[in-house]
Amino acid sequence: MKLKVISGICLLLAIFLYSCQSEDELEFSRYYSAGNVIYQSKCMNCHGKNGEGLSALIPPLTDSVYLKVHKDSLSCFIKYGLKGKITLANKTFEGEMPANDFAPIEIAEVLTYVTNSFGNKMGTITSQHVGDDLQKCK
Amino acid sequence: MKKLIGAAVIILLWNACKFNEQKTLPIAGNRDAVTETVDGKTVTDTVYQTIPAFKFVNQYGDSITNKTLDGNIYVADFFFTTCPSICPIMHRNMLTVYNAFKDVADVKIISHTIDPQHDSVAVLKKYADKLGIAGSKWWLLQGKKEDTYKLAASYLVSSPQVDAKEKYVHDGYFILIDKQKRIRGQYDGTVPEQVTKLIEDIKTLKAEPDQTTAK
Numbered sequence: 337m338k339l340k341v342i343s344g345i346c347l348l349l350a351i352f353l354y355s356c357q358s359e360d361e362l363e364f365s366r367y368y369s370a371g372n373v374i375y376q377s378k379c380m381n382c383h384g385k386n387g388e389g390l391s392a393l394i395p396p397l398t399d400s401v402y403l404k405v406h407k408d409s410l411s412c413f414i415k416y417g418l419k420g421k422i423t424l425a426n427k428t429f430e431g432e433m434p435a436n437d438f439a440p441i442e443i444a445e446v447l448t449y450v451t452n453s454f455g456n457k458m459g460t461i462t463s464q465h466v467g468d469d470l471q472k473c474k
Numbered sequence: 475m476k477k478l479i480g481a482a483v484i485i486l487l488w489n490a491c492k493f494n495e496q497k498t499l500p501i502a503g504n505r506d507a508v509t510e511t512v513d514g515k516t517v518t519d520t521v522y523q524t525i526p527a528f529k530f531v532n533q534y535g536d537s538i539t540n541k542t543l544d545g546n547i548y549v550a551d552f553f554f555t556t557c558p559s560i561c562p563i564m565h566r567n568m569l570t571v572y573n574a575f576k577d578v579a580d581v582k583i584i585s586h587t588i589d590p591q592h593d594s595v596a597v598l599k600k601y602a603d604k605l606g607i608a609g610s611k612w613w614l615l616q617g618k619k620e621d622t623y624k625l626a627a628s629y630l631v632s633s634p635q636v637d638a639k640e641k642y643v644h645d646g647y648f649i650l651i652d653k654q655k656r657i658r659g660q661y662d663g664t665v666p667e668q669v670t671k672l673i674e675d676i677k678t679l680k681a682e683p684d685q686t687t688a689k
Binding site: 381382384390391392393394432434 | 556558559560562563565566569601603604605606664
């Protein structure tokens with residue numbers, strides 16, 4: 337009897353955990369594949385098919401450390417553009433990225449794509465997270 | 475094993491095709507038949523459209539004319555340094571061409587800015603440095619806007635248009651010019667496969683008899 341209860345609870349727990357995880361995974365792949373489409377049409381010309389950038393003109397999207405450190409600013413970069421000196425991938429860039437008229441969900445999607453491609457692995461950047469970050473843009 | 479045989483057959487077939495391939499490139503543009511009297515004999519010659527004379531300044535501030543390019547096969551394109559759309563792709567691809575012919579003396583690249591007001595010599599030099607190009611293989615040229623636009627027409631590409639959002643719209647073509655200043659090919663500079671073809675075509679062109687003898 338006891339054993340049955342325990343195994344029942346375990347089973348429930350397992351199902352719960354499993355469905356939870358797959359819910360997350362589902363969300364991730366939804367964001368990721370939508371982000372891929374946005375990346376191809378809005379970012380790839382500059383940043384390249386493999387996020388390689390262009391010499392010292394356009395920075396690559398392969399510097400995981402830079403992306404992690406600036407995680408909370410990335411939404412602002414995409415929405416309002418970016419200008420001025422930045423240093424990443426052992427190089428200094430002083431270019432200008434144009435602004436994008438994106439909804440928070442689109443920003444979330446493209447950022448989820450970028451931060452989980454080209455050797456980056458940062459997990460889902462949710463539309464909620466983007467909304468919060470956009471409040472803090474300078 | 476089956477796959478291997480399949481691959482071998484494909485390679486063989488492909489090579490066979492290559493063997494039959496024409497070893498010269500077509501000549502584009504208008505042509506005229508000109509009949510002249512030379513030494514009392516009438517001869518008819520085909521005269522092909524050629525790139526007219528021009529005069530621009532490169533990223534070093536040096537004057538560059540059609541004469542400066544004499545004896546060179548060259549690739550031309552049109553761009554501007556602040557172009558947000560296709561120029562980064564074009565110049566990522568042009569870098570491949572640049573690297574392929576880095577050590578080949580008689581192949582050059584010229585990129586005409588269609589926004590000379592912004593793209594001064596200093597701006598072009600900075601762009602070149604950042605792009606990572608040096609020396610005299612690849613020149614970024616600026617001059618009078620009308621001259622550049624007129625020249626664009628003779629390369630058989632559409633004249634650049636002013637556009638509110640993008641600033642300018644223009645073709646992303648790479649144009650291949652031979653030593654006689656004739657147009658030998660046009661390639662979409664935004665498509666990597668076309669750029670691979672351009673590199674192959676330059677090699678084919680270089681081997682043509684009237685290219686090896688031209689000074």
